[in-house]
Amino acid sequence: MRNRTRIILASASPRRRELLAQIGLDFEVRVSDVEEKVSATLPWQVVEELSVQKAEAVLAAVQDGEEDMLVIGADTVVALEGRILGKPHSPREAEEMLRELSGKTHEVYTGVTLLYRPGREVSRDGAGTSCGGQCPAGLRQDRSGRGAERHKTFHERTGVAFCPLTEEEIAFYVATGDCMDKAGAYGIQGLFARYVKGIEGDYNNVVGLPVGRLYQEAKEWII
Amino acid sequence: MRNRTRIILASASPRRRELLAQIGLDFEVRVSDVEEKVSATLPWQVVEELSVQKAEAVLAAVQDGEEDMLVIGADTVVALEGRILGKPHSPREAEEMLRELSGKTHEVYTGVTLLYRPGREVSRDGAGTSCGGQCPAGLRQDRSGRGAERHKTFHERTGVAFCPLTEEEIAFYVATGDCMDKAGAYGIQGLFARYVKGIEGDYNNVVGLPVGRLYQEAKEWII
Numbered sequence: 001m002r003n004r005t006r007i008i009l010a011s012a013s014p015r016r017r018e019l020l021a022q023i024g025l026d027f028e029v030r031v032s033d034v035e036e037k038v039s040a041t042l043p044w045q046v047v048e049e050l051s052v053q054k055a056e057a058v059l060a061a062v063q064d065g066e067e068d069m070l071v072i073g074a075d076t077v078v079a080l081e082g083r084i085l086g087k088p089h090s091p092r093e094a095e096e097m098l099r100e101l102s103g104k105t106h107e108v109y110t111g112v113t114l115l116y117r118p119g120r121e122v123s124r125d126g127a128g129t130s131c132g133g134q135c136p137a138g139l140r141q142d143r144s145g146r147g148a149e150r151h152k153t154f155h156e157r158t159g160v161a162f163c164p165l166t167e168e169e170i171a172f173y174v175a176t177g178d179c180m181d182k183a184g185a186y187g188i189q190g191l192f193a194r195y196v197k198g199i200e201g202d203y204n205n206v207v208g209l210p211v212g213r214l215y216q217e218a219k220e221w222i223i
Numbered sequence: 224m225r226n227r228t229r230i231i232l233a234s235a236s237p238r239r240r241e242l243l244a245q246i247g248l249d250f251e252v253r254v255s256d257v258e259e260k261v262s263a264t265l266p267w268q269v270v271e272e273l274s275v276q277k278a279e280a281v282l283a284a285v286q287d288g289e290e291d292m293l294v295i296g297a298d299t300v301v302a303l304e305g306r307i308l309g310k311p312h313s314p315r316e317a318e319e320m321l322r323e324l325s326g327k328t329h330e331v332y333t334g335v336t337l338l339y340r341p342g343r344e345v346s347r348d349g350a351g352t353s354c355g356g357q358c359p360a361g362l363r364q365d366r367s368g369r370g371a372e373r374h375k376t377f378h379e380r381t382g383v384a385f386c387p388l389t390e391e392e393i394a395f396y397v398a399t400g401d402c403m404d405k406a407g408a409y410g411i412q413g414l415f416a417r418y419v420k421g422i423e424g425d426y427n428n429v430v431g432l433p434v435g436r437l438y439q440e441a442k443e444w445i446i
Contacts, residue, residue: 024414
């Protein structure tokens with residue numbers, strides 16, 4: 001059950017890399033320097049939109065080959081009562097975010113885009129895309145007679161309940177530096193686990209990649 | 224915020240060790256060869272009872288010292304519709320368990336017992352135990368004029384929803400061997416994550432130790 005398809009993770013995140021390796025897939029990492037443009041405002045729309053942009057930029061940069069290829073783009077945000085919290089720019093901003101999240105339940109959204117391109121020689125399916133004419137801009141169809149590219153975009157939402165945090169606990173955690181490169185100023189997979197009451201949804205979605213859903217959506221193409 | 228209390232984890236599980244280290248506590252591991260006797264039948268009662276036995280056996284074997292000491296015992300079971308699933312004894316039994324869990328939501332229970340003994344010289348609190356006369360057998364009180372031992376026992380319950388598993392997926396996973404030393408025949412923190420839809424509760428409770436609740440319950444004694 002090794003994957004027959006060449007898988008490319010379009011993300012620089014070491015956490016996403018670990019998660020994809022955890023579920024036993026062989027893959028490589030390619031990162032684009034695409035300028036992220038967000039037109040949406042709702043958290044789930046934002047992460048879906050950005051996941052499409054990341055995956056498309058990487059697919060466009062990869063040479064056609066004989067292999068089947070799957071590009072995975074992903075983006076994650078934290079939202080409190082509908083408002084998006086990004087990565088903190090300073091320890092002070094991290095403290096403010098944690099103060100806001102303390103004792104409450106917030107949502108984590110990860111958007112995922114899967115772009116699948118069958119290899120030049122071994123196309124098993126010449127049917128059109130599965131997106132019913134609603135393919136994101138940039139997706140090319142039936143070029144040069146190959147099997148069409150296909151895509152799926154989805155998001156997963158996980159609720160995360162924090163214990164109440166004391167000022168001392170916030171200062172201690174921020175001093176560890178673990179908060180600085182993470183949306184919402186915390187990493188559930190590290191020391192911060194001591195302050196998490198529970199979750200509802202996919203845990204790995206909070207870490208950065210909903211590998212359960214991703215595997216289920218991708219398996220028709222990769223196994 | 225390093226712990227001032229000597230912490231002893233009364234468990235041989237490498238996963239529990241990793242979780243306790245993850246939340247930044249200093250601890251040592253001591254394992255007793257206590258014979259586990261279960262009188263209870265409900266899953267949460269069983270894990271609480273076993274966690275008490277494990278913690279007490281280790282505390283009894285540790286010499287009194289000048290330091291404050293906290294012993295942590297824990298036990299985890301998987302339950303499907305109220306019926307406990309233990310660790311599989313064979314690949315065939317693992318397959319059967321996974322077939323039963325496929326496409327359903329089951330519960331994971333971890334019972335935790337915290338036994339706290341203030342050091343001989345530095346007892347800050349001579350009050351009686353907090354268990355109101357219901358201390359598990361073996362807990363000694365106010366011996367030799369020291370501060371009394373205190374304990375807490377609790378459990379956490381997490382719901383885990385599996386995707387439907389094909390026979391091929393079950394055979395593939397069982398062949399990895401990852402199922403053999405785990406209650407319910409799966410490890411959520413490994414490759415099996417690809418088959419998990421979502422959870423409700425503490426993720427680390429499924430791995431084997433609810434470190435969020437544990438930290439909140441223990442912090443008055445360790446920080």
